[in-house]
Amino acid sequence: MENSPAEPPAIDVSSLRVVRGGKEILPDLSLAVPRGAVVGLLGPSGAGKSTLIRAIVGAQIIAGGTVTVLGHEAGSPPIRARVGYVTQAPSIYLDLTVRENVAYFASLVGAAADTVPHTINAVGLADQTDQLAGTLSGGQLTRASLAAALVGHPEVLILDEPTVGLDPAIRNDLWALFRRFAEAGTTIVVSSHVMDEAVRCDRLVFIRDGRVLADGTLAEILAETGAEDAERAFLTLAGRSAA
Numbered sequence: 001m002e003n004s005p006a007e008p009p010a011i012d013v014s015s016l017r018v019v020r021g022g023k024e025i026l027p028d029l030s031l032a033v034p035r036g037a038v039v040g041l042l043g044p045s046g047a048g049k050s051t052l053i054r055a056i057v058g059a060q061i062i063a064g065g066t067v068t069v070l071g072h073e074a075g076s077p078p079i080r081a082r083v084g085y086v087t088q089a090p091s092i093y094l095d096l097t098v099r100e101n102v103a104y105f106a107s108l109v110g111a112a113a114d115t116v117p118h119t120i121n122a123v124g125l126a127d128q129t130d131q132l133a134g135t136l137s138g139g140q141l142t143r144a145s146l147a148a149a150l151v152g153h154p155e156v157l158i159l160d161e162p163t164v165g166l167d168p169a170i171r172n173d174l175w176a177l178f179r180r181f182a183e184a185g186t187t188i189v190v191s192s193h194v195m196d197e198a199v200r201c202d203r204l205v206f207i208r209d210g211r212v213l214a215d216g217t218l219a220e221i222l223a224e225t226g227a228e229d230a231e232r233a234f235l236t237l238a239g240r241s242a243a
Ligand SMILES: Nc1ncnc2c1ncn2[C@@H]1O[C@H](COP(=O)(O)OP(=O)(O)OP(=O)(O)O)[C@@H](O)[C@H]1O
Pocket: 020, 021, 022, 023, 025, 043, 044, 045, 046, 047, 048, 049, 050, 051, 052, 193
């Protein structure tokens, strides 16, 4: 899962500075995401997770630093079809069916038509193929948005709080799905404010007040803090940084 020295990280953020509404949201943030890893971006509400994600997908004006994805500037034309992004809000058309939505996003990235049913099956929505997206349940809607993002087989998949508000069984199914895509080589960044999702990730980035508190495996972070779980480790690190 770790990079070989010859292989650059999938995502490389260096000294990123972001100002929004006149406020410095990310003062000086650096991190690297290895290829093929599932990386959890964990932190409380308002920590700056969505802002960082926006910078990674090239949707955020940055005031300083660099964000490189697959060796190219974030959001630049050579990588647009290679990076999938699922926002917190439903990112598909509610007045189209699941199939119509996924077919539309397939056409945008030039994916073959036969990838549409395959992707819908992969996210477990075969029975909802002809259902209007606006009539799906919350978990189904998240999976439909995922299908739209996945249909072009992105090498990097960025998911902003995909499991928020979903019941434990659906969260479990979604994590199994992320794992399958990672095993097929996709690099996945998942943001969450639910610390118990840490155990699902290969690596974790703890973020608070726009700063990285920790970047490593859960085992490394627990060893470093002496904490029993991710939540206590986070609190320990937050306490240290405030001291
Ligand atoms: N346009 C804006 N103007 C001013 N402040 C903003 C703007 N957008 C975001 N912020 C602030 O930036 C901070 C980080 O917001 P961000 O959405 O990145 O956090 P988050 O970690 O994703 O939170 P959540 O888990 O609640 O989605 C928050 O304090 C938010 O109020």
